[in-house]
Amino acid sequence: MDVIIKEKNSNKISRILIYLVLSIFAIYFLLPVFVMIITSLKDINEIKNGNILSMPQHFTIQPWIDAWQNARIGASAHGIKPYFINSIMITVPAVLISSIIGSFNGYVFAKWKFKGSDLFFAFLLFGCFIPFQVILLPMSQTLGKLGLSQSVFGLIFVHIVYGISFTSLFFRNFYVSIPTELINAAKIDGAGFFRIFFKILLPVSLPIFMVCIIWQMTQIWNDFLFGVTFSDVSTQPVTVALNNLVNSTSSVKRYNIDMAAALIAVAPTLIAYIVSGKYFVKGLMAGAVK
Amino acid sequence: MKSLSIKNLHKKYDQTEVLRGIDISLESGEFLVLVGPSGCGKSTLLSCIAGLEEITSGSIKLGEKDITHASPKDRELAMVFQSYALYPNMTVRQNIEFGLKISKYSKEEIENRIQSAASMLQIKELLNRKPAQLSGGQRQRIAIARSISREPSIYLFDEPLSNLDAELRVRMRAEIKKLHKKVKKTIVYVTHDQIEAMTLADKIAIMHNGTIQQFDTPINVYNNPCNLFTAGFIGSPSMNFIDVKIQKNGNKYFINLKNEIQEDNFLYLDASYEYLEKYLNKEVIAGIRPEHMQNGFRSLEISHELQDLKANISFSEYTGADAFLFLKLNDTDVIARVSSDDLKADGENIALKVWTKKILFFDKKTENRIR
Incomplete structure (x- = not known):
């Protein structure tokens, strides 16, 4: 009985370890994407204030619209x-x-x-x-x-x-x-x-x-x-x-x-x-x- | 229904010759089984007949028609494969239709053929299923139905039963036999299972190293093997081969099988063994089938052809109806097939009878039968 319980416990511990490591890597990989997303939803003034990593105070999708159709690329300004x-x-x-x-x-x-x-x-x-x-x-x-x-x-x-x-x-x-x-x-x-x-x-x-x-x-x-x-x-x-x-x-x-x-x-x-x-x-x- | 005639067929892959001079002539309606150990070329030969492999030299004739270089579809044949080769994306009906549609038969004709093939193999209720939903036995049925619907002149079977479990194999074997009786078409059937070969065939071709060793009826293949290979290949447990010296006493030839304790067992051979004269005092190989060394010969007619054999049982295998005794004769391990009643224990001595008339002799060098 003892052996089984011990085995179960060690199983549990290794499970937790695995999930911990996986979570850390997932966060590590997803962090840049997260920063990209929150930055793209901020007003430019907010960014200029130096808070590039903080959550946006006022959500705006204007940057997306600008990127899509107004941004200047080379000579033309029709976005991407x-x-x-x-x-x-x-x-x-x-x-x-x-x-x-x-x-x-x-x-x-x-x-x-x-x-x-x-x-x-x-x-x-x-x-x-x-x-x-x-x-x-x-x-x-x-x-x-x-x-x-x-x-x-x-x-x-x-x-x-x-x-x-x-x-x-x-x-x-x-x-x-x-x-x-x-x-x-x-x-x-x-x-x-x-x-x-x-x-x-x-x-x-x-x-x-x-x-x-x-x-x-x-x-x-x-x-x-x-x-x-x-x-x-x-x-x-x-x-x-x-x-x-x-x-x-x-x-x-x-x-x-x-x-x-x-x-x-x-x-x-x-x-x-x-x-x-x-x-x-x-x-x-x-x-x-x- | 057409005869099949193959003349001097050779097949080479690059430098290796896998078929070296195959000659077969098969009457129309006959059931030919190609049998042999793996790698003997039997499946290659079948592929050559089917036209899936181009042959290097020789000729193949179906009836009067030379099909040596014809494409597979023009050979009036149908083939059943080991893996069944059902088209996975099509229903059973579509599988059967596929070839018929290509051959441009009318709709009614196709429907008739599907129905008759389906009823012959009792698969009517499976017509709308996909192969993946069927069991192995059912798939094999569909594959056979598909080949029947083509109404070919000749059927080719490539180890069709080897993927089935033992019980199903025996059942399908009987069905194929029945089918042959019904359609009366020429069949070429490849297998490595000698029981299948013996039970199904009108003619057996035993192959080895790309040549046909013996082409004969099952009875002849069993009773009159032409060389050491065919003698050893057919029969289970296989024939015992014992080195013996041909000796003569008066006008009678005899051989001696010494048992484990060096006791002599002299076996006298009758007049039909005259051909042994040129081997007098020389060593030859004696072939004795396990069932010809036993304790339970029942027929009185052969009682004068039986001679005593004293041996010591190394160990025995009980199989139910029979038991196999492992003995040592002339320092060779041999098997005797005895009745399983009153089975003696390992290590005990036993008195057996040998049916001397059934002993075959083979030349030690050429391995051919002496006769």
Whole structure:
């Protein structure tokens, strides 16, 4: 009996310790976000008085409105709204197209192996490890030759090319875990390459599609380097605009608007994670186990 | 209903040859079982017949049609897989329909085929379920129904029962046998389970290292194995192999099986063993099935073919109807299958009878049967 009670107690203590440590880390990570939120809800005068860490005395959403449509970025004063729209215009097609191409690639690499396909796949994987900076120059030349430089289409193109390595890898690992007997049964039933893909594999691919979409969306939405390199004033994505907003100082540093703009800029990826996070873990595991 | 003829089939993966010269000729309506240890090439051979694997050389004919290079769908065959391979996103009905729709049959024709396949396998009430909602046995039924609905000339089964539990396996085995009687189609069936092979087959092909060791009826495979491998592979517990020296006394050949305490057991062989002449005074391998060394031979007709064997029981295994005695003869561990009545204790001596007429001999070098 004593032993059991002791064990129970030590269990309880270790539980409490675990929660304590976790809470400390959670607070540590969430504190900056908290400061951002309260700052974005304060009047600029309140901030100027030096109380950046205290709770706002008068709540106001004016900084959010200003950040969205009135703040001065470079020469224009339309807030980050046009650049937010740019980011959507870049992200949506780039995510979808790279995921679709990736699913086809993954299907071929997993189930229609050809001579040298493993080598081909290995080369494709290099794409996952090449640092962004390395391809800046050749890519800008390529975009120039294609007539896509400084345009939204150029950025879409870059993100698709860069994303295919990752999406192909995700889809291949997912499809490898699907029994080949299923493909063979369909072949005997008379289904061809495309019918097997669309009727048999695609209907079970939702988890991995979610992984790809979240991954690609985070990558593309948060990208700064490609955005700053391959865009101009009117086509820059929201990350670049945010940087310009913070840097284009007038007489006073308007921290509240900066914070609001930053929160707006990270909102889409944050929401995507919250909505479909469970698919992300499930989908990533699907390829790993088995 | 068509015959199957495979000639000199070879299959190589890069440098490794997994099938080396397979010849099979199967009458239409026959049930062929490919059996062998894992890695012997039996599943590869089935994939080659199905057209899922391109063969390196040789030819495959179905009836009069050469299908060596035909695509799987043009081979008039249906296949049942080990993992059932049901499309997980489709209902049972859609699973059966899938191939039929691709083949562009009319709506009524498809419905007729679904209904007849479903009633034959008693799965009518499952038609609207998804595979995930079914038990293993039900899934296997659906997989078989799907293949029946294609009305193929030949059925291929790839270890269809190995994922089922023991009881269900026996039931499904009987159903497959019944099904074959009903549809009377040619079947090629892969298994590593020799009981399945023996019970289902009209013809058994025993495979080893990418070759067919013996292609014969179950009875012949059991009674007349052509070499050491097939003799050892079929039968459970497997045949005992004992090194013996062929000796002659007058015009009668005999062998000696010394027991644990070096007591002689001379076994005299009758006139049908004349072929042993060229092995006189040489060592050969004697093959004796466990049931041919026992204490309960009932038939009086064979009583003059029985000879005494004195042995010492190392230990015994009681299995219910029978008991397996582990003995030592000529310093080799052997198993005798005896009646479990009056079972003697371990370490005791026992007097058994050997049905000498059933002893087979194998060449020590070539491992082929001497006959």
